[in-house]
Amino acid sequence: MLIRNEKVDKMKVEEIRKDFPILTKREKPLIYLDNAATTLKPRQVISAINEYYQEYTANVHRAIYKISQKATEAYEDAREKIAKFINAQKTSEIIFTKGTTEAINLVAYGLKWEAGDEIITTIMEHHSNIVPWQIIQRKFGIKIKYVGLEDNYKLDLNQLEKYLTEKTRLVAVTHVSNMLGTINPIREITEIAHKIGALVLVDAAQSTPHMLVDVKELGCDFLAFSGHKMLGPTGIGVLYIRDGIEDYLDPPFGGGEMIKKVTLGGCTWNDMPWRFEPGTPNIAGAIGLAAAIDYLSNLEKGELKKHEENLVKLTINQLEKISEKIEIYGSKNIDERCGIVSFNIEGIDSHDVALLLDELSNIAVRSGLHCTEPLHRFLGIKSSVRASFYIYNTEEEVNMLCNTLREIMKTFA
Ligand SMILES: Cc1ncc(COP(=O)(O)O)c(C=O)c1O
Numbered sequence: 001m002l003i004r005n006e007k008v009d010k011m012k013v014e015e016i017r018k019d020f021p022i023l024t025k026r027e028k029p030l031i032y033l034d035n036a037a038t039t040l041k042p043r044q045v046i047s048a049i050n051e052y053y054q055e056y057t058a059n060v061h062r063a064i065y066k067i068s069q070k071a072t073e074a075y076e077d078a079r080e081k082i083a084k085f086i087n088a089q090k091t092s093e094i095i096f097t098k099g100t101t102e103a104i105n106l107v108a109y110g111l112k113w114e115a116g117d118e119i120i121t122t123i124m125e126h127h128s129n130i131v132p133w134q135i136i137q138r139k140f141g142i143k144i145k146y147v148g149l150e151d152n153y154k155l156d157l158n159q160l161e162k163y164l165t166e167k168t169r170l171v172a173v174t175h176v177s178n179m180l181g182t183i184n185p186i187r188e189i190t191e192i193a194h195k196i197g198a199l200v201l202v203d204a205a206q207s208t209p210h211m212l213v214d215v216k217e218l219g220c221d222f223l224a225f226s227g228h229k230m231l232g233p234t235g236i237g238v239l240y241i242r243d244g245i246e247d248y249l250d251p252p253f254g255g256g257e258m259i260k261k262v263t264l265g266g267c268t269w270n271d272m273p274w275r276f277e278p279g280t281p282n283i284a285g286a287i288g289l290a291a292a293i294d295y296l297s298n299l300e301k302g303e304l305k306k307h308e309e310n311l312v313k314l315t316i317n318q319l320e321k322i323s324e325k326i327e328i329y330g331s332k333n334i335d336e337r338c339g340i341v342s343f344n345i346e347g348i349d350s351h352d353v354a355l356l357l358d359e360l361s362n363i364a365v366r367s368g369l370h371c372t373e374p375l376h377r378f379l380g381i382k383s384s385v386r387a388s389f390y391i392y393n394t395e396e397e398v399n400m401l402c403n404t405l406r407e408i409m410k411t412f413a
Contacts, residue, residue: 013307017392019043031363031397036178036206036340036388038228045231048291049284060283061257075283078290079273082238085293086223087214090243092272096281099237100205101128103224106239106276107201108132110249115141117169122147122155123378124177127371129203133172149378152331153180161192168198175207179372179386180330181312181340190219199245205229210308210339212301221245227285232292236285246272255279304391308339311389311398315341318402323409329379342386345405348412350383361404
């Protein structure tokens, strides 16, 4: 039974790989293990973008001629697909942004802060979920508290409870750590935060590509993610704003489309979601993201997660066997992590490891801080190597990674 399932999985991955032009073109095949940074794009996404540019390039929401209407329909259909994808209650809860970073900044600049307000975030955040709050701290005199980690790389929820006060306006937390792969208990966190009336923002950049994300189930107020980390193009992302809290924010950017009426004396805001989308949006990006969602929707998300879990397990098992000099970060419990393995080899700089993996075997991994400097400092390390997986990665690629690491270690011995 098990063997049959494995065979089916393998066959599917081979089929999936054929959809990615970059995986079929090279003489020395590319082994792409930097999916937490951005994913490769399937031809279905590339075609959808090309089709818009070649056949119906027009602005949206403005004109009445046919191709403009077609573009508007495609753009708004994309919004509807995204709403379904994260199980939002209404399409108007979906705001298009440039990506996760812009989505988080939109909340940071949009919320009506008062001096003395408090934000709670964590030390495992990507810089995108730290720096915007630090900017707001300087501007408005708010206070930031950082929740740390307990054993097994989990967030210390007791500390979160201690940090919450009646001044806490927002808890901003990542769903999945882009360095450790830790999956955080968002539902539990929202329940704790809501008890005291704080809003909850979830950075879902590393969860929406890999697992079922259901905003109703999570109970969050804001959720941010990027299209390019889930097969879509760069420059498009999403901010989900729970229906009913939109008036807690002022639009941070003004311009066309986000207003209802403008006089020289002032203006009134447009309805949701356009209120937060000033100017010409990334139409091709939204259409590309919709094609990516179609692609992902044809895959079983549970199966996808299982496939990645297998690769993570295999990588960890093999790394542990290679040498005690390899330190692996993150939970030992595979159920608690998602698609990412970060590690260091004693005595070899992470950039040297990444350079040699590229040089020797055309393997792309990330090295350095992965925009998580506070987390690296907390772990007492200067940098790390990160391998991150997606639907098209194979066991053979994991074997190649580990064999090349063995070779590298021999060179440095
Ligand atoms: C957890 C997390 N948050 C935020 C971001 C920022 O995403 P973007 O650069 O697409 O805005 C990333 C990107 O790596 C991430 O991994």
